[in-house]
Amino acid sequence: MAYGLPSLLEGRWWTPLVGSFFVVSPAVYVPTLVSFAGMALLEWRRGTRVALLYFGLGQLIAVLGTSAIVAVAAQWSWPWADSLAVALDVGPSAGTLACIAACSTLLASPWRQRLWVAVVAYVTVGVLFFGSLADLEHAIAVIFVLTVTRSFRIHRASLRDRRLLAFAISLALGVVQILSLLIPTNGPFGPTNAFDGPWIDVLIDSILILVVTNALRRGRRWAWVLTLCVGSLNIVVAGLYVTVIAIDPASVQVDLDVARHAVLSATLWLGFLVYLFATRSAFRTRRRRPLGAENGRNALPPPTVEDVRALIKTEGGGTLSWMATWDGLEYFSTRTGIVPFQRHYGVAIALADPLGPAEGQQSSITEFIEASEQNALVPCFFSAGGHTRDAVPPSWRRLAIAEDTIVDLPGLTFAGKSWSHVRTALNRAQREQVAFRMTRLADESWGIKQQLRAISESWVGEKDLPEMRFTLGTMNEAQDPEVRLALAVSAAGDVEGFLSWLPVYGPAGKHLGWTLDLMRRREGGFGPVMEFLIASSASTFVEEGAQILSLSGAPLAHDVSGETDQIAHLLSQLAGILEPVYGFTSLHRFKQKFNPRYEPIYLLYRDEGDLARIGPALIRAFLPEASLRQFAEAGIDMVRKE
Known part of the structure; x- marks a missing residue:
């Protein structure tokens, strides 16, 4: 039943077929049956005929090819070839390995190249270090598949x-x-x-x-x-x-x-x-080479915050673009625009969409990716919109991490049942003599500023972790003259709560609207202060001719009920754990009171292999000042609240 050069020389031509149904000892049936998983996957994705062809041809070519090579090599008095010339073998391992190698065609880059490296390394080590008849058969089976599929092309790898x-x-x-x-x-x-x-x-x-x-x-x-x-x-x-x-x-x-x-x-x-x-x-x-730095005369100088402000006001941007002017960001200059990003743990996290004209966005994305990879950084785009999603390479993965909640302002009224919560807040504020004022932080008195800081510090002090950054602003960002504050002030002059609004510019620098950033309220104060402030702000912006009002997106609050991605469901579970600390889901539900339309916000990355580094980098971006002790205390607090 066994195949090999002696069997063929003695006329047992059927052995390459029947020998595939036996193994050298009963215990070997277990790994042999497991190896058929590759054939099962190939059959599931490519069909029974293709799977049988790869298995049958891989097994037959490996057995006959090995016999031919051994017969030729034995003529040179080569001890290794002489030992194989009298050896026999059984088992389907060459065929199953051919199917495993063929599974590489089912994988997208870069997993295709990674599987090929693993398979080639396995057969190379087997032949060089162990050199049995089966090892040589495995190598020939892999070479057969590699020749047929031609799917391992390292020059096309990134x-x-x-x-x-x-x-x-x-x-x-x-x-x-x-x-x-x-x-x-x-x-x-x-x-x-x-x-x-x-x-x-x-x-x-x-x-x-x-x-x-x-x-x-x-x-x-x-x-x-x-x-x-x-x-x-x-x-x-x-x-x-x-x-x-x-x-x-x-x-x-x-x-x-x-x-x-x-x-x-x-x-x-x-x-x-x-x-x-x-x-x-x-x-x-x-x-320590700066991102985008080039040798020679064509090096682009690093942009400044003022350059970023000027570009946004000239070319416009998205609802999150003004966050590019905040501290802690680096800027990568492209031929057509600027990409704001942070660098943590070897990851370059681009914030939102690239800045600049819409027609140059594709070029900016490509240049940023190339520069990041050239500098051994993992590129990704966080809080990116649909245009960036469509412009990244087709092989990139996308994950909806939040939803931008946008209220269209033209013709906005608070009539109808869906606005009952908002009307109730406005009427109650009128009864309790809570006044609304749209202002800027620099224009307020020292007393009001102290109240605002006290409210903010009280809110931050309730958290086991420090105030989050990156896409979440602080009182420092609220000092920007371009940022407006919405105040709710009681009849006694006490600040009940406040909001900060970031400017949103559209194409040709047209002012489109505002994006909500800070939301702070006084403990024990006016109950529906947030509904009152947002509704009053919307009314003010309508009078000024603004087009949109973005309530921004709550991180980790995206509904994943319709998604099958395991990472999306993992983030959903993480959101549940973090809910007692930061209340992302509660915030998302609160914003639904204003009947917004939703636009998905994405994390865009090359493949799943990058997530192990992107995760810690995002944590550090959001919590740059958090210590290990604070993380531990927050984790204990989460467990207790669960």
Whole structure:
């Protein structure tokens, strides 16, 4: 039943077929059946016929191809080939591995390249270090699929993927070299014994790999050069061993185990160096290089806050664009505009949509992504709108994180049942003599300013975590002369509550409306003060001719009932945990009283592999001053309230 070169030479032509239904021992049936998961996935996505073709052809070509290679190699008195020439094998592993490799065509970039690297690394290590008949069959099956699908094209991989693959290969290379010393091997270059290899060489290589691995992921030029030097040295040493043994094998005093380890290591290093040379353009970054900085005369000067203000007033922006003028942001200058962003933990978080003319937005997004990747930063867009969503590369992922609540002002009246809560608040304010005033912070008296700060500090003091930033303003941002304040003042002169409104500019710098930022109320004061302030502000803006009023979006308050993305549901659960601390969901429900229309706000990112870094970066962006102790205390408080 077993297949192999002896079976074919003896005329047992049926063995490549029937041998696929057996394994070498009953225990092997368990991993064998598990390996059929790749074929099941392929059948589910591509159909039964395609899955059977990949499995059948992969198995048959692997078995026959291995026999042919072994028959030719055995003519050269090669000990490894001689041992395989008399070996037999059973099992469908070559066919199932062909199906697993074919599953790469089902994946989007960059997961396609990552799966290919894992599969190729598996068969390469198998052939070089263990060299059994099955290992050679696996390699031929993978080569068959790679030839048919041609889905592994590293030159089409993104800058980030090339660096990530170099990072993975470097780590794997170090691990394989260490394991080769701990376990016996028997590959094409001959057998080696455990614990008999070149420990000093492997130790030096491993230390150097640890030094350069993370730097390769970040695209550092020095790491690329050092890796080339280390790899070249390994190849030269292996070449010297082979040369000395080939000149006079009888008299040479060389430990064959050490020589074989050196040759095995050099073979792996050679493949890695070929990859590094082919992707050399991905390793050009230098430490602490400003985002967008270029060598030469065409370097663009970094924009200032005044440049950002002028661009918004000239070209317009979205409802969140004025937040680009706040402290803590960096600015990346493009040929057509400016991208505001924050940098945390190796992530460049672009805030909202790029600034500048609408026709240049695509170019700004592309330039920002390229500059971020060139500087080994993970690019993403937070609180982006639909235009940015449509302009990012098609392979990017999108996640609706909130909804911008917009009230259209022309013709706005508070008539009808849906506005009953608002009318009640206005009538009660009139009865209790609570007055409304639209103003600016700089125009108010010292006493009013002190009341505003006291209200704000009282609100912040109730939280276990400090006041949030990034897309949530503070009293510092309210001091901007362009920002307006809505005050509710009692008959006794006490401030019951206040709002801050950010300006919204449209195309050609036309003033379109206002975006709500701060919402603060005095503890124990006028109950429906927020409904009163928002309604009164809307009436004032209608009289001034404004077009829209944005109540902004509450983070983590997006309804995910219609979404299947697991990350969206994870954020929904996180929102439930954070609700006792920040009340995002309650705020979202409150804004529904004003009958707004909704526009989704997105987090845009390259793929799921970036989320592990984007998450901590966003936490630091929102809570730049929070300490580890505050996070712990807030977590305990959340658990208690749950």
